[in-house]
Amino acid sequence: MKVYAGLFRTPAVLAVVASQTFARLPMGMLSLAVLLHIQAKTGSYALAGAVVATVSVAEAIAMPLIARIAGKARRTATLMIAAAVNGVSLVALAVAGTSPASLVVLGMLIGASVPPLAPVVRSLYPSMVSGPGLRALFALDTTAQEVCWVVGPLAVTVLASTLSTALPLVVAAVITVVGTVWFLFSARRVRSVTGGGRTRFGAILRNRAVVLAIAASLPLIASFTALEVGVVARYGVGSPMTGAAIAVASFGSLVGGITLGHRTIGLRGLSAALATVAVGTALFGVIEQHGLALAVLFASGLGFAPALSALYLMVSRGVVEHATTEAFGWLNSGTLIGGAVGTASAGLAADAHGFVGAIVVSVALAALAALSPVIARVGGPLVGLGEEPAADLVQTSI
Template identity: 55%
Template sequence: MRTYRALFRVPRVLNITAAQLFARLPLGILSLAVLVHVEHHTGSYAQAGAVVACLTVGEAVAMPATSKLAGRGGRTAPTLVICAVVNGLSMLALAVTTASGLPLMALGLLVGASVPSLMPVVRALYPQMLPRDGVRALFALDTTAQEVIWVVGPVAAMALSTLLSTALPLIVSSVITLAGTAWFLVSARGLRPRGGPRTGTGRRVFARRSVLLAMVAGCALVGSFTALEVGVVAELGRDGMTAGVAIALASVGSVVGGLTWGHRRLGLRGIVAALTVVAVGTALFGATHVLALQFCALFVSGLGFAPAMSALYFTVSQDIDESVATEAFGWLHSAALVGGALGTATAGMATDAYGASGAVAVGTLFAVVAAMSPLAARATGRIGGLVDAEPLARPAVGSPR
């Protein structure tokens, strides 16, 4: 914990990190809030699912483009402000509209496409704020704190929807997006991503093996988690509270893993080990029907999530040219969204065919693919930015460069 306390002594780190995490809180609220609100409004889960799918597609397709725009130093603030305003207004429109069918799907697409690219921007800024070892610790803290979004967000969405109004989570998300984006821009004034040439950036991003590895591993890892969620609901869904606690335990495991190992220099073997822990925990959940053991397995499955993700993000940050960093992180965000959608869809079909064990098998397979991907990537050549493991090292956090 001394490593993380040292981070907060660096000027502006705490303020910037808190601001961007607050602004990203709606990401943990939106999918469930839209699903509940549209179903309540139309009486159709099919329509609600279609709107959520449009939201995800819009975000996955648009994020690399908006990240690329935000990566051009002088356009960072205008891009984030425009996205935040459009995103906030489209959420309000979705909350109050009486339309159904295609207009609702169009609004869902607009909500997703206008999500501010805060995550790519802030992760492009981290190397400007701290020296190398401090950046590693900050990525670990960011990835770990992100788990709080996925724990608090759904709980807040359901509490507001059940106790007050299904429209309220969307209204609250709109306010948080606008206020959080403004807070971030004020906190990060003077810091901007270092823009580069306007052409050929896509080729420069995908020419880096670290980006391709992080996209594949991140896609498979997130897909593993969403598939496991389907399996948990199918296995324990008779009691909604039990299923909710079970899923939260995986996130708690991720927080513990991130705080304990996320700041260490994992190296290739460390990343593979962290991803293997996810695969083992996922498989163990399907191997028992004893609730206490299932809870333990879910906790174990989460332990490797945050350390692996933070190590992959750090590898990209050290390998990629700063002028295309925001676009690179935008692609990583899209890959995670695609993985989540693939995991949910595949696990849903497997559950229909084989029950909860089918979803768990899908989650395990995704996790195995994630664990094998660093080995496959390394076997075909050097991965830039991937450092040798020093598991006992305690990174020193210095002053901003």
């Protein structure tokens, strides 16, 4: 706790963490809010699913490019334009008719205009703190991400069931605009990460730190979304155990991020954290007693946030400064793709083999994530993973 206490005494840290967490709340709201509203308005799950998919695909494609633009000394203008377009598009979807074409177009606009807050704020962290504080700050970032995924769906469910399915979309629009303004005001004195050279768009994907981060985080996120499918297949849609199981896993990640995320994690530690997710998920698949099943899900979550924190820190250290926002943009796209892959593959497995099929998919994906750092290490040292790298290696060329 001394590390976190010292961190919050650093100027602007508390304001930036709080504002970016609030501004990113819609990331835990969008998919469910769009799904519930379109299905209620049109009566079609197929159309609702198509619009949700459009939002995710558009975001995955546009995020690296918008993040790159935001990193080139255009932070305020880029984020405000994106937030404005996103907010207007969300409100337009809330009041739109039932035309499939218009709904899909609005979904595309919503996804393509999501402000790249996560890439931008992660690129700013090294300018705010250094040493052990930087690792703790990334741990807080992953914890905030978990908060968004816990609070977002809960807020959507309450608003949609008690008032209107359109209201969560309007609320998400307001949070996006207000939260972005709050973040920009909080970070106004934090220098933009610019200069130091130019690179072609997409060239950052040749950086080993970025490749490993995507290779590990994509199957890790896919494993979690596959686990969600498995939980639903085991307990059913209306069972309190379904929500409890998913919440317990997320809470485990929260605890892991706070207690372990600030610690030094080398290659072995990263693989161990990822393996914890795989082992806990596998045990959930074979334990029948509900209490023990929840306990192993909590344990599996302990490795989730620390692993992501180590990967984010590795990218921050292993990429030249002017390319960090684009790098984190690609990482964000990888997590979106991972979420879609996990849900789709586990859904097919659950249809064919029930609960066990979805859990097998989740375990396989988590195991793949755990193996990725070991495989990557064969190609040479992983700059930025573990102890502080040498000064001449902190920013490697692309």
